[in-house]
Amino acid sequence: MTVAARFEADITPTGTDYDTVRRVIERLSRDYREQPTLETIAADLGRSPSEVQKTFTRWAGLSPKAFLQAVTLDNAKHLLGTEGLPLLDASLELGYSGPGRLHDLFVTHEAMSPGVWKARGEGLTIAYGYHPSPFGTALMMATDRGLAGIAFCDGDEEESAFEDMARRWPKAAYVRDDAKTAPYASRVFDPGRWRADEPLRVVMIGSDFQIRVWEALLDIPMGRAKTYSGIAGEIGSPKAARAVGAAVGRNPLSFVVPCHRAIGASGALTGYHWGLTRKRAMLGWETGRLGAG
DNA sequence: AGCAACAAATATC
DNA sequence: GATATTTGTTGCT
Numbered sequence: 001m002t003v004a005a006r007f008e009a010d011i012t013p014t015g016t017d018y019d020t021v022r023r024v025i026e027r028l029s030r031d032y033r034e035q036p037t038l039e040t041i042a043a044d045l046g047r048s049p050s051e052v053q054k055t056f057t058r059w060a061g062l063s064p065k066a067f068l069q070a071v072t073l074d075n076a077k078h079l080l081g082t083e084g085l086p087l088l089d090a091s092l093e094l095g096y097s098g099p100g101r102l103h104d105l106f107v108t109h110e111a112m113s114p115g116v117w118k119a120r121g122e123g124l125t126i127a128y129g130y131h132p133s134p135f136g137t138a139l140m141m142a143t144d145r146g147l148a149g150i151a152f153c154d155g156d157e158e159e160s161a162f163e164d165m166a167r168r169w170p171k172a173a174y175v176r177d178d179a180k181t182a183p184y185a186s187r188v189f190d191p192g193r194w195r196a197d198e199p200l201r202v203v204m205i206g207s208d209f210q211i212r213v214w215e216a217l218l219d220i221p222m223g224r225a226k227t228y229s230g231i232a233g234e235i236g237s238p239k240a241a242r243a244v245g246a247a248v249g250r251n252p253l254s255f256v257v258p259c260h261r262a263i264g265a266s267g268a269l270t271g272y273h274w275g276l277t278r279k280r281a282m283l284g285w286e287t288g289r290l291g292a293g
Numbered sequence: 294a295g296c297a298a299c300a301a302a303t304a305t306c
Numbered sequence: 307g308a309t310a311t312t313t314g315t316t317g318c319t
Binding site for chain 2: 227228229232239240241242243244245246248249259262263264265266269270271272273276279
Binding site: 207209210232237239240241242243244246247250 | 315316317318319
């Protein structure tokens, strides 16, 4: 099944793949100490083990068990010894050695002038639309210069997600235009279409400090993570870990600018604007893509 | 004032 | 001893 086709099947708000997957991840994250069996999890969801197993594997590209290993490593402090904490060693090797090395979305970004930031988006026209994604419904926002924002929501949260985004540039004019944002959605969530010859244009609207942080995030390869303090050191303010955290949290382009790859120094996942479960989901999903690539 | 942090110190098993 | 929990400090919005 192609990725696009899977999105089609995903379009109903409840009972989506992501919905099932999310609940499995929640369960695994909470009870990983007990290493719950597939059978128990399925029983609690009121589904058969094979149903859960299939849905999960189709979505993540790896079994619930492998996923469990990938995300519970946020408690494996010993992996933090080296820079750039590999999420799953074997997969990482695969990701780098293949001819079509799975790097990120090749992103060309430009920073909006501080003027636009200070004017809170005044004079800017932003088209937006809602699209299904592996992590729930994605709200995409674009200016004519490129992609400017991505938000996530489940079910009936579309309004609040929009308001969350619109608050960032309160004076911009917003126009609903799904046709304009749809191409971005299909590009962003389909790793098969992440190519250097067709870079994704994004615009970053934020303060100097924020943009430096977001650029640092773009440097983190898929399936890896960095600590907040590591990022702070990299952008030349080694003591600003906490400020980095705040800036990461304000990242308007979630997923494209991989804010989910920033974790605490202990390996704990700390926070995520669109929900910790979604952060785990993204990390696990990426681990799965690496293994498949 | 308020944070998606951190390191060191202290309490708990 | 190894892990939880608390406390002081921190830089940027």
